Amino acid sequence: MAKNYNVISAKIANEDLIEIIKVIKLDSPNAAKNTLNKIKKKSFSLDSFPQRGQDVPELKEQGIFQYQELIIQPWKDDL
Numbered sequence: 001m002a003k004n005y006n007v008i009s010a011k012i013a014n015e016d017l018i019e020i021i022k023v024i025k026l027d028s029p030n031a032a033k034n035t036l037n038k039i040k041k042k043s044f045s046l047d048s049f050p051q052r053g054q055d056v057p058e059l060k061e062q063g064i065f066q067y068q069e070l071i072i073q074p075w076k077d078d079l
Contacts, residue, residue, distance in 0.1 A: 056069045
């Protein structure tokens with residue numbers, strides 16, 4: 001049986017998600033709902049598959065490794 005992990009979202013990540021969904025909803029409530037479902041589905045899978053996340057490059061450069069991020073297409077620009 002697979003081990004389940006405790007996944008904790010950063011407060012700022014939750015706040016950003018709310019704002020993103022609000023903006024998408026202005027153009028299309030249906031797209032906002034689909035986007036939220038896609039993000040929730042992928043993030044909830046981390047409890048069984050924590051390796052899906054990756055170190056945050058901006059934090060890794062500063063020696064901070066305790067946070068991980070999920071890339072959900074088409075978001076995340078390589079700056």
